[in-house]
Amino acid sequence: MSVLVFVNPNEGIFPKSALEVSTYGAKVAKMLGVDCHAVTYGNVSDAELARIGNHGVKAIHRASGLDQPDNGQLSKVISTAADACGASVIVCSHDLVGKAVAPRLSVRLKAGLVTGVNALPNTDGGFSVTKPVFSGKAFATERILTETKVLSLMANSIPPEEIGGTAAVQELSGEFGTKKVTVKEIKKYSGSIALPDAERVVSAGRGLKGPENWGMIEDLANELGAATACSRPVADIGWRPHHEHVGQTGVAIRPNLYFAIGISGAIQHLAGVNGSKVIVVINNDPDAPFFKAADYGVVGDAFVVVPKLIEALKSFKG
Amino acid sequence: MKLLVCISKVPDTTTKIAFTDGDTKLDEKDVQFIVNPYDEWYALVRALELKEAQGGSVTTITVGGPDHDPIIRKALAIGADDAVRVDAKAQDAYYTAFQIADYAKDKSFDLILLGKETIDYNGSQVGGMLAEMLDLPFVSLGSKLDIADGKATVETDISGGSEVLEVQLPCVISAAKGMAEQRIPNMRGIMAARTKPLNVQAPADVTPLTTITKYTLPPSKAGVKLVDPEHMEELVRLLHEEAKAI
Secondary structure, eight states, X not given: OEEEEEOOOBTTBOOHHHHHXXXXXXXXXXXXTSEEEEEEESOOOHHHHHHHHHTTOOEEEEETTOSSOOHHHHHHHHHHHHHHHTEEEEEEESSHHHHHHHHHHHHHXXXXXXXXXXXXXXXXXXXXXXXXXGGGTEEEEEEEOSSSEEEEEOTTSSOOOOOXXXXXXXXXXXXXXXXXXXXXXXXXXXXXXXXXXXXXXXXEXXXXXXXXXXXXXXXXXXXXXXXXXXXHHHHHXXXXXXXXXXXXXXXXXXXXXXXXXXXXXXXXXXXXHTTOSEEEEEESOTTOGGGGGOXXXXXXXXXXXXXXXXXXXXXXXX | OEEEEEOOEEEOTTOOOOEETTTTEEOOTXXXXXXXXXXXXXXXXXXXXXXXXXXOEEEEEEESOGGGHHHHHHHHHHTOSEEEEEOSOOOSHHHHHHHHHHHHTTSOOSEEEEESOOTTTOOOOHHHHHHHHHTOOEEEEEEEEEEETTEEEEEEEETTEEEEEEEESSEEEEEOTTSSOOOOOXXXXXXXXXXXXXXXXXXXXXXXXXXXXXXXXXXXOOOOEEOOTTOHHHHHHXXXXXXXXX
């Protein structure tokens, strides 16, 4: 018996999400009194693999021959590793790849799946986990009824913990099938921090009055090392690109710090951001509903407040 | 081209969520139900655009009781040709995917489209499960979709950018924002929807793999701490010392 985590390298480097699932998997393994294994693929340096061991993983199974495998191949890689280490719990990140791979794995292993898990399981008399539902308006406790369990872990649910361990790396061989989905092109947005990964986010809405006023929002984001985001109306009228739209029908985010500037706080917007740890609202309307969901609020004109805030941050950083 | 679109029923986006029966069930009192926005605005509308451009048919499939008929008629009003309802309460994603796969397995659909997730359970599970059950390729979270020469070209948002993927039909694709623009049904569509076929099927026998035992609402915030707009250095101090966020 073991816990198996899927750590997905991005251009040979393990992102924070891989360290989060390693930490999560190691903690679940400890609860169950078993070891935590990891599965990965491709060309990853020993130094990178050592980081996974440092986060509590005891053994790493690597299918080194695979390059840009699709989700069908990845589900075969993970299920092969699960067989090899007798995994009873399999954890991957709730990201683009995890969202495609975990359901396949669930069917392949006939193992109950809960996606977007945000906390460690409860193993008293069964196996239950919690996850946000209704787009963050509530949480559900879900019980997995099968022997083998598959989980996908929501980003920012558990801080990575370095425990100083080492992992033995072994080659994983098997029949992983042919690639059916091929990558034709990758387009990078210039210079910006990717929204779903951002620790801090500065978001603005219709209160900014026009796209020409986003300069101060970008300045504030730069000062904070934050990504920029916007409300739905702003994306819909084309002031900002759609990939910046956060909310129930846009991107759902859970940063440590979320600034909402000139956004009233409609229930659909709140649903996408209320997983944020600290929320700061700047709005000239003291009755804006967003203040009810905020930790800190500033009632005032954004065009006066934001430049002052940038100045204050500059002098704070010295 | 033969297209299948999976349609789910969800509470309207403005719904204030509350629970009953010892926090085990959504309180449906005063709740307006709609077609899951990702299923309707993006998957269904893109399917219709593809049919209009290249010919073919669009069938919708829903797992649920007769209370799902109004949202199915809405999908027909927007332009789907016919609809299938598997007459069973959807118990978990595996159960739902199994019903859809059981229907689709011998119908040779070229493309199965569905929203990237439902806005109630936020599972993102059914598409990948369907693909595995039907042994088809799967692309999730497509924000652009084109079909030519028996191949789908899908653009999908990745961290800090986007990637363009190519996949042979038949396949399963889940739709994210950007794949199409919402369509409002017109009067002719609404009239036509009344007489379009809505076929009700008995469910296949399958056991769910998970069950929801309890719902909780998020803890309410302690209350907002207001900072004087003249003193932004105070906000910076609070964020640093109290919230430890900077």
